[in-house]
Amino acid sequence: ILSAILQTFLRPRLKCIDGELCLITGAGGALGRLFALEFAKEGAHLVLWDCNAAANEQTARLVRELGVRVHTYTVDLSKRRNIYETANRVRAEVGHVSIMVNNAGVVAGRRLLDCPDELLERTLLVNCHALFWMTKAFLPRMKEQNHGHIVTVASALGLFSTACVEDYCASKFGAVGFHESLTHELIAEDLNGIKTTLVCPYIVDTGMFAGCEIRKELRSIIPPLEPLYTVQQSMKAILAEQQMICIPRLMYIPFLARALLPWEANVATYRFMGGDKCMLPFIKNIEMKTSNGHTKLC
Ligand SMILES: NC(=O)C1=CN([C@@H]2O[C@H](COP(=O)(O)OP(=O)(O)OC[C@H]3O[C@@H](n4cnc5c(N)ncnc54)[C@H](OP(=O)(O)O)[C@@H]3O)[C@@H](O)[C@H]2O)C=CC1
Numbered sequence: 001i002l003s004a005i006l007q008t009f010l011r012p013r014l015k016c017i018d019g020e021l022c023l024i025t026g027a028g029g030a031l032g033r034l035f036a037l038e039f040a041k042e043g044a045h046l047v048l049w050d051c052n053a054a055a056n057e058q059t060a061r062l063v064r065e066l067g068v069r070v071h072t073y074t075v076d077l078s079k080r081r082n083i084y085e086t087a088n089r090v091r092a093e094v095g096h097v098s099i100m101v102n103n104a105g106v107v108a109g110r111r112l113l114d115c116p117d118e119l120l121e122r123t124l125l126v127n128c129h130a131l132f133w134m135t136k137a138f139l140p141r142m143k144e145q146n147h148g149h150i151v152t153v154a155s156a157l158g159l160f161s162t163a164c165v166e167d168y169c170a171s172k173f174g175a176v177g178f179h180e181s182l183t184h185e186l187i188a189e190d191l192n193g194i195k196t197t198l199v200c201p202y203i204v205d206t207g208m209f210a211g212c213e214i215r216k217e218l219r220s221i222i223p224p225l226e227p228l229y230t231v232q233q234s235m236k237a238i239l240a241e242q243q244m245i246c247i248p249r250l251m252y253i254p255f256l257a258r259a260l261l262p263w264e265a266n267v268a269t270y271r272f273m274g275g276d277k278c279m280l281p282f283i284k285n286i287e288m289k290t291s292n293g294h295t296k297l298c
């Protein structure tokens with residue numbers, strides 16, 4: 001406890017990742033692109049995965065401008081075979097991945113009873129199952145060398161839940177459980193050279209949850225996060241080899257309240273803060289987009 005308190009107040013030592021090979025999933029997306037640029041600035045070589053080839057290439061172009069070696073792969077993370085095949089290609093064409101950032105994520109954005117089964121399934125496949133296949137593909141080599149880092153970009157909604165995002169909460173709670181169990185396994189096996197970091201942000205202003213909002217009076221106290229701030233905070237935690245980060249720190253409160261307070265007290269707090277219906281305008285947004293024919297599955 002003392003050491004954790006000290007780490008909160010003292011500036012932790014940040015590790016050097018110059019020359020490490022870092023794989024980032026969802027690298028064409030908002031946070032993925034910023035992660036790629038931050039890892040590039042730290043001197044890591046990059047392997048970028050995304051199902052959106054054009055967006056992924058755009059990230060690669062920005063990274064190359066920094067003079068960093070980068071390789072792109074178009075992958076559908078909802079397909080186990082596709083993950084294993086692409087992992088084999090990376091090993092053969094680029095080499096051994098020592099940092100893996102599992103960042104890609106999706107949300108159905110529909111009410112459970114209105115949502116096509118495939119869309120619900122896809123959330124679990126991309127946000128949760130893919131973590132198994134990615135880890136099975138890249139951990140063995142990290143274990144051989146007792147060196148590596150596995151980053152799981154989960155969510156505040158992996159620590160506490162809210163209404164109407166059952167698929168997303170199930171997948172992110174799964175991601176949190178996966179991360180914790182894997183971390184315990186590495187510690188139990190004395191593999192202290194392999195680090196893990198769990199990233200749990202609140203709403204980030206990337207468009208993924210556009211419309212999601214809490215009670216008006218509280219929005220200025222807990223505003224949506226800036227994407228760059230979110231990634232910079234995550235980078236600090238990763239380089240400090242911190243096991244977990246909630247962004248902002250305020251998110252530890254609903255996480256603790258969920259565990260400590262009676263259910264009814266949490267329900268009352270959700271109602272008071274507008275946490276109970278925060279997803280409804282987001283779902284309305286998606287409904288409007290899909291009725292205009294804007295839906296797309298990877
Ligand atoms: N935005 C937010 O409010 C928050 C986000 N997070 C998490 O942060 C991570 C990044 O989110 P963010 O940058 O906002 O989201 P984006 O939608 O901007 O980025 C996600 C990227 O992953 C790609 N992707 C989606 N499905 C697949 C797939 N099957 N195979 C390969 N790539 C895929 C997307 O491609 P395409 O665009 O073509 O679908 C996109 O490029 C996610 O895990 C998300 O859950 C956590 C907390 C809050």
Ligand SMILES: CC1=C(/C=C/C(C)=C/C=C/C(C)=C/C=O)C(C)(C)CCC1
Binds near residue numbers: 156203270
């Ligand atoms: C439920 C709840 C809240 C709202 C949380 C929200 C709105 C979280 C959204 C997170 C997202 C969109 C994560 C994406 O991965 C409060 C008001 C903080 C506290 C009371 C309980």
